[in-house]
Amino acid sequence: MNARYDRLHADLTDLAEQVTVVDLRDRALRTSRKLRTLRTILGAAAAFVLLTIGAGTAFAVLPGRHTGGPSSSQPQPGGPPISSPATTFQPSPVPSASLCQATDLTYLSQAPAGAAMGNVYTRYSMRNRSSHACMLSGAPVITYQRADRTAALLPAQPDPTAPTVVVPASATVEFRIDRAGAGDFASDSPSCTHNGAYQGLAVRFSDGSVPLGNVGFTVQACEEVVIDGWRLSGP
Amino acid sequence: MKEPAMVADGLRLPGPLWPVDPRLVSVNPLASEFDLFVRGRTPGLLRAAYLLTGDQHLAEDLVQSALARTHRRWTQLHHEGNAEAYTRKTMYHLQASWWRRRKVVESMPGDLPELSRSYDHAELISTRLMLLRALLRLTPKQRTVLVVRFFEDQSERQTAELLGITVGTVKSQTAKALTRLRMVAPELGELYTREGSAR
Numbered sequence: 001m002n003a004r005y006d007r008l009h010a011d012l013t014d015l016a017e018q019v020t021v022v023d024l025r026d027r028a029l030r031t032s033r034k035l036r037t038l039r040t041i042l043g044a045a046a047a048f049v050l051l052t053i054g055a056g057t058a059f060a061v062l063p064g065r066h067t068g069g070p071s072s073s074q075p076q077p078g079g080p081p082i083s084s085p086a087t088t089f090q091p092s093p094v095p096s097a098s099l100c101q102a103t104d105l106t107y108l109s110q111a112p113a114g115a116a117m118g119n120v121y122t123r124y125s126m127r128n129r130s131s132h133a134c135m136l137s138g139a140p141v142i143t144y145q146r147a148d149r150t151a152a153l154l155p156a157q158p159d160p161t162a163p164t165v166v167v168p169a170s171a172t173v174e175f176r177i178d179r180a181g182a183g184d185f186a187s188d189s190p191s192c193t194h195n196g197a198y199q200g201l202a203v204r205f206s207d208g209s210v211p212l213g214n215v216g217f218t219v220q221a222c223e224e225v226v227i228d229g230w231r232l233s234g235p
Numbered sequence: 236m237k238e239p240a241m242v243a244d245g246l247r248l249p250g251p252l253w254p255v256d257p258r259l260v261s262v263n264p265l266a267s268e269f270d271l272f273v274r275g276r277t278p279g280l281l282r283a284a285y286l287l288t289g290d291q292h293l294a295e296d297l298v299q300s301a302l303a304r305t306h307r308r309w310t311q312l313h314h315e316g317n318a319e320a321y322t323r324k325t326m327y328h329l330q331a332s333w334w335r336r337r338k339v340v341e342s343m344p345g346d347l348p349e350l351s352r353s354y355d356h357a358e359l360i361s362t363r364l365m366l367l368r369a370l371l372r373l374t375p376k377q378r379t380v381l382v383v384r385f386f387e388d389q390s391e392r393q394t395a396e397l398l399g400i401t402v403g404t405v406k407s408q409t410a411k412a413l414t415r416l417r418m419v420a421p422e423l424g425e426l427y428t429r430e431g432s433a434r
Contacts, residue, residue: 005385011366011423012386014359016282019294024281025273027295028302035307160328161308161321 034180042121042176045113097166100134102208105173110215113176124212125174125233126203128167136230137164140175143209144216145200151209154198155225162229176228179217269309272318273302280326286382287330289371301326320397327379327398362423369420377412384409 105126113123128134139158143151156177167173199216202209219225277298284294305312305322312318370378383394384405391409395402417424 008385009388011362012286012382013282015363015366015370016286016386018363019281019285020291021278021281022295023274024277024295024299024302025270027299028273028306031299031303032306035303157329160325161304 042113045121049111097133097135100128100136100167100205102203102205102210104128104130104132104134105203105205105210107203107210107212108172110213120179120217121176122179122217123174123176124203125172126210127172128169131169133166133168135164135166136173138162139227139229141204142177142227143202143204144198145202151200151202151204154201154227156227157225158227159229163231165230165232167230167232172233173230174233175230177217178226178228179219180224180226268313269306272305272313276319276322277302280322283323283382283386284326284330286370286386287327287375287378289367297326297330300329324397324399327383330375330379365420365423369416369423372419373412373415377408377415380405380408381412381416 106129108125108127110122110124113121139162141158142154142156144154146152165173197216197218200214201212201216203212280298280301281294284297285291288294288297301322304325305318308321309318312321370381373381379398380394383389383397384391389397391402391405394405398405400408
């Protein structure tokens with residue numbers, strides 16, 4: 001650091017010393033436990049959904065259900081060719097994939113991914129409808145529509161650890177918006193999202209936005225809203 | 236500014252970036268490694284968070300949120316030795332998110348409490364108040380870059396990696412922050428220039 005800023009460093013250090021050091025162990029553990037509980041619920045819900053999908057796929061590929069007509073060789077809406085068991089899907093990362101654009105992705109659906117103790121989790125699915133793999137990095141940028149119909153960034157905390165995901169062509173990706181109900185935060189805490197209606201959600205990309213089916217939510221009490229990162233959810 | 240590695244209860248931990256209050260380092264041999272981590276790092280994290288938020292309670296919330304996220308991934312982070320870096324990165328990212336920035340700005344105290352004045356410390360207190368007021372008038376992004384660069388003593392490249400931005404952005408934000416600092420508090424600008432030229 002330039003020596004001319006030694007005084008600035010010293011003054012910042014002196015100012016920082018004014019903070020009262022408190023033990024945050026219990027508060028951190030309490031918040032962590034709450035988050036862990038919610039993750040467990042989410043995991044159970046996700047497992048249930050996967051089992052349901054797996055059972056549905058197994059039922060669909062039963063030999064007796066193959067009618068053999070011309071249309072049976074066509075891909076089924078929202079799924080892979082009927083002759084391709086889901087277990088054979090192996091997304092192969094493409095290191096050279098470019099970032100996904102709005103034109104690459106199409107919104108599929110939203111589904112509840114758990115709710116308990118005033119906490120609500122919603123999973124949003126999108127499909128890479130292009131013919132090439134593309135890459136999604138970090139947590140999605142979500143916007144909502146204000147009353148004047150203009151778009152604004154959703155007041156939420158993006159997961160700072162969200163990974164980079166390579167999305168093969170036709171693959172489905174999903175992300176989750178976690179709304180943790182009233183927590184250990186004061187109403188003026190940065191973790192408390194202001195009350196209001198956040199409707200008309202959309203995912204913003206560099207070339208435009210993909211609306212999430214005109215959905216949204218309303219915050220009525222101090223909530224912490226977290227946007228989790230993208231993850232592959234299968235074909 | 237970095238200190239050598241700290242040894243507590245026979246457990247070797249990565250060296251803290253800030254001085255650690257020895258009273259807060261657990262001496263209980265049964266204390267978990269996470270407890271040791273929290274109690275060892277909290278003072279330093281709180282100091283940085285205080286500079287970022289300008290408020291004791293907001294600083295506590297910020298550090299609490301970062302530590303909770305660290306706890307969720309503690310096993311992996313501790314195994315990899317990345318807990319400190321992860322916590323700091325999480326704290327800065329949380330602070331830097333636009334909504335957090337907006338609310339922090341909204342909740343910044345307009346009138347800072349008057350500190351008791353002492354003739355011996357009059358200049359020190361005056362400088363401290365001026366600096367705090369000036370910091371609060373920076374944009375959150377400028378304040379974050381300033382804290383990382385000049386409080387944590389990180390290089391431009393390290394700052395860019397920590398905040399997930401480019402080195403060019405670090406340079407531009409640093410220049411803007413210093414310019415604004417001099418603009419909103421000319422006394423400070425003169426002070427730093429005078430001090431710098433004297434060194």
